[in-house]
Amino acid sequence: MSVSVQREDFDVAAEIEAVAERGGDVGAVATFTGFVRCGERGVRAMTLEHYPEMTESALAAIEEEAHLRWPLLASRIVHRFGELCAGERIVLVATASAHRAAAFEAAEFLMDYLKTKAPFWKCEETLEGRRWVEERASDSAAADRWSRSRK
Amino acid sequence: MGGEPLRLKYFAWVREQLGVGGEEVRPPESVKTIADLIAWLCERDERYRTVLCDSPDVRFAVDQEMAEDREHSVEGAREVAFFPPMTGG
Numbered sequence: 620m621s622v623s624v625q626r627e628d629f630d631v632a633a634e635i636e637a638v639a640e641r642g643g644d645v646g647a648v649a650t651f652t653g654f655v656r657c658g659e660r661g662v663r664a665m666t667l668e669h670y671p672e673m674t675e676s677a678l679a680a681i682e683e684e685a686h687l688r689w690p691l692l693a694s695r696i697v698h699r700f701g702e703l704c705a706g707e708r709i710v711l712v713a714t715a716s717a718h719r720a721a722a723f724e725a726a727e728f729l730m731d732y733l734k735t736k737a738p739f740w741k742c743e744e745t746l747e748g749r750r751w752v753e754e755r756a757s758d759s760a761a762a763d764r765w766s767r768s769r770k
Numbered sequence: 771m772g773g774e775p776l777r778l779k780y781f782a783w784v785r786e787q788l789g790v791g792g793e794e795v796r797p798p799e800s801v802k803t804i805a806d807l808i809a810w811l812c813e814r815d816e817r818y819r820t821v822l823c824d825s826p827d828v829r830f831a832v833d834q835e836m837a838e839d840r841e842h843s844v845e846g847a848r849e850v851a852f853f854p855p856m857t858g859g
Contacts, residue, residue: 673834739858740782751783754855
């Protein structure tokens with residue numbers, strides 16, 4: 620298990636290699652990368668605020684939950700904070716397992732939980748001004764389904 | 771609540787609307803839950819009312835762990851944080 624909360628950008632290829640190596644006898648690595656999207660409102664930049672004393676422990680708890688539910692050999696979460704421009708990477712989730720089903724499902728679980736349980740708050744800068752992003756019902760629903768289908 | 775002051779932290783629009791990122795307070799012994807704490811803060815200063823009392827969307831963490839609701843205990847707590855629903859990931 621490994622979590623980094625940082626301002627700096629990350630190297631996706633290097634992160635995948637590192638997870639595969641840490642996992643040992645790995646048959647599958649699944650990866651998700653999240654980006655700042657320009658979108659319908661013309662987002663030019665985004666500020667990610669976070670709760671420093673809580674962030675790493677919250678992410679580690681989410682990661683630990685994934686390891687309890689799926690036979691993962693290794694995993695990695697990288698989450699950036701600070702000022703990011705449209706097109707920049709925000710978050711990476713990588714999971715390594717013997718077979719692909721666990722790797723895919725655990726990666727999706729980690730992202731669904733990160734969307735609702737990681738102490739970050741996004742403030743978008745658009746052509747119309749600044750705006751705090753609101754939680755989405757679809758994100759809450761996505762996280763909830765993992766509670767109902769607990770393995 | 772003992773000798774140590776209680777640290778309060780505010781994030782995102784909660785921080786912007788209160789005009790401060792955090793503060794230290796010394797609530798009386800009668801403050802036992804988040805609801806009690808909010809009521810006490812509102813009594814001290816009206817600006818807490820709009821942001822914490824009247825806003826259903828504010829969430830809480832006590833000593834860096836998420837609180838389920840306003841009935842969560844703050845007895846013995848060192849830090850309570852107030853923030854909007856999280857939008858990470």
